Amino acid sequence: FVNDQLESEVLTRSSSESKTSHAVAASHPELELKKILIDKMESNKSIHRSVQQKTLYKALTDRYATDKVILDTYADTVTIKRRREDEDDDEEPSTGSNQ
Secondary structure: OHHHHHHHHHHHHHHOOOOOHHHHHHOHHHHHHHHHHHHHHHHOOHHHOOHHHHHHHHHHHHHHHHHHHHHHHHHHHHHHHHHHHHHHHHOOOOOOOOO
């Protein structure tokens, strides 16, 4: 069951390589979960059980590395943009003409 979910997730992520930096930064907790899963797979040696497991592991680690580079590169940019959006949300809406 876990393998089916993992396979589905890895294949979905691998097929959608064109994530934007905003989406990757927004999914920072997801990146942490990927790292936990990679560590777990390495510690219980599940990556050595079959060709399918090795393929899934490779796809997951490749995706993790890509997401990490994007996050490291664009995190500050996205954070600044989010702050500006939050400031815009905090402003009072315009009431129109005062006539």
